[in-house]
Amino acid sequence: MPVKINENYLLLKSSYIFAQINQKVNDFQEKNPDAEIIRMGIGDVTRPLPKAVIEEFHKAVDEMGSSKTFMGYGPEQGYSFLIKDIIKNDFIPRGIQISEDEVFISDGAKCDTGNIQEIFGLENLVAVTDPVYPVYVETNVMAGRTGSMGEDGRYEKLAYLPCTAENDFVPQLPEEPVDLIYLCFPNNPTGTTLNKDQLAKWVNYARENKSIILFDAAYESYIREDDIPHSIYEIEGAKEVAIEFHSFSKNAGFTGTRCAYTVVPKELIAYDSEGNPQPINPLWNRRQTTKFNGVSYPIQKAAAAVYTPEGQKEIGESIDYYMQNAGIIRESLIEMGLKVYGGVNSPYIWIKTPEGISSWGFFDLLLKEANVVGTPGVGFGPSGEGYFRITAFNTLKNTKEAMERISKLSI
DSSP states (O other): OOOOOOGGGGGSOSSOHHHHHHHHHHHHHHHOTTOOOEEOSSOOOOSOOOHHHHHHHHHHHHHTTSTTTOOOSOOTTOOHHHHHHHIIIIIGGGTOOOOGGGEEEESOHHHHHHHGGGGSOTTOOEEEEESOOHHHHHHHHHHTOSOOBOTTSOBTTEEEEEOOGGGTTOOOOOSSOOSEEEEESSOTTTOOOOOHHHHHHHHHHHHHHTOEEEEEOTTGGGOOSTTSOSSGGGSTTGGGTEEEEEESHHHHOTTTTOOEEEEOOTTOEEEOTTSOEEESHHHHHHHHHHHOOOOOHHHHHHHHGGGSHHHHHHHHHHHHHHHHHHHHHHHHHHHTTOEEEEOSSSSEEEEEOOTTOOHHHHHHHIIIIIOEEOEEGGGGOGGGTTEEEEESOSOHHHHHHHHHHHHTSOO
C-alpha cells in the first residue's frame, strides 16, 4: 500500500497569507528593481534587542563555553528564574496569583496557540473571531476539526464571530454552544480591544457552558487605556476557563530570538468521553515534555533581563516608539478621509478600504503606486474583506515616508 497523507492539509488555502504577499512583492520588485519598497505588512519589529538583554545574552553564551557553567538540557517547562520573574512582574502587580508550575516557557506564542489544540478532542466545536489570526484556524484545519471550506470562505464546522465596524469590532456571544473559543485582545489584526466588562461576558459564558477560552495576550504591553485588561485573569473566575498566551516578540524584540510563555491554570478542566473531569495543566505538561525540549538557557537568561529596571526602561522606549508610529499612521490616514480603527492600544491599524476597492485591490494600489506593503484584510477571514492592515513596526523614518507617499494617491 502506498503512503497516505493527512488529507486535512488539502483543505487549507493554497498558501499562508504572508507567503502570498511575499510572492506578490517579490514579483513586483523583480519587474521594478529600482522601487524602494516600505514593508508594513508582517508584524515584525525593527528596533534591536535592548542593551540589558544583549548583555545578559552574552554572559549566558560565555557560560556555555566553560565546563563549570555549561548548561545542557534544561527543564521543558522553563527555568525557574524566568518563571519567577514573569509571575512577579506580569501578574502579582495586577492582583493575580499564579504558581510556577502553571507557567510554561516556549519558543513563541504562534507555536503555543497552534499546538494547544492537540490536547483537545476533534469533536469540539471551535469558535474564532472573524477576521482572525490565521494560525488559530489553520492548525484546526490540519487537525481535522473544521471540515471543508465553503464558497463563502468559511469552514463548515467552525463557528465564526464577525467583528466589523457595525458591531464596533466586539464579537457577540455564540448563538449555539461552543467548546473552544479563540480570543486575541488587543486584537490582531484589527488593533481593537475589549474592556473588562466586555471580556467578563466571555468568561461568564465559558463558565456557564463549560467552554475553554484560548486567550492570546501577545500585545498587552501596548495597552494605554485604563479599562483594558492586560490579562484575562483580571476577570473573576477566568482561571477556571482560560489559557493565556504571552510573547517577548513584540514588547522586547524577540521575533528572531524566540521566547514566550503560556499559562495553564490548575483549576482548568475538560472532560473525557465518559464525562469525567480531567485537569488540563498536566496534559499540556505531558505534551511539552514529549514534543518540546525547552528554550535554550541563553535565550531564557536574555528574557529574564527584560524584567530588570534597565530592561523595563528600554522596552518601554521601544513600545513608545512604535506607538508614536501608530499615532502618525492613524492621524495621516484620517486626514486622507479614510476610516481607521486600532492603533490606540495596539501597533496595528485597521483601515476601511475606499468605496469600490477590495482588500487585494487596495494592496495592489499601495504596492504599485506608493511602493508600500500592507496586509489585505480578507487574508484574515471573510469579514476582513473591505479592510486593510498596516503595522507600526517599521522605523519612524519609513513610517513618515510611507504616509507621505500614500497621501499623494487619489483615494
